[in-house]
Amino acid sequence: MAWYKVADAFDLSKPFIRKVSAGGKSICLVNADKVYAVSSKCPHAGADLSGGWCKNGKLICPFHRYAYDLETGKGAPGQNDFINVYSVEIKDDGVYVQVTSWLERLTGKK
Numbered sequence: 001m002a003w004y005k006v007a008d009a010f011d012l013s014k015p016f017i018r019k020v021s022a023g024g025k026s027i028c029l030v031n032a033d034k035v036y037a038v039s040s041k042c043p044h045a046g047a048d049l050s051g052g053w054c055k056n057g058k059l060i061c062p063f064h065r066y067a068y069d070l071e072t073g074k075g076a077p078g079q080n081d082f083i084n085v086y087s088v089e090i091k092d093d094g095v096y097v098q099v100t101s102w103l104e105r106l107t108g109k110k
């Protein structure tokens, strides 16, 4: 697992959704009640979730309005899908996201 800096230190007082990349992954950085990092591609039909919006702790896809929990990535009941979630750390110099490689996931090594 590696930590990647995805943004410089910035104003976290305003909500935002930004598309960033880390470790070869395309990620949505979401500042709602806290900062979340989730995959940016909607599993339903591939929409860019960074064009969506947040509602009640969920990220809403702009295409067909599927909803994904920002904490767990789990889709709303009936969707039977999920998005990946990544650990986030806020440091003085910026925002970091932890990404696990496919080999680490396959082997279970950390």
Ligand code: FES
Residues within 6 Å of the ligand: 042, 043, 044, 045, 046, 047, 061, 062, 063, 064, 065, 066
């Ligand atoms: S592409 Fe996201 S809900 Fe359909």
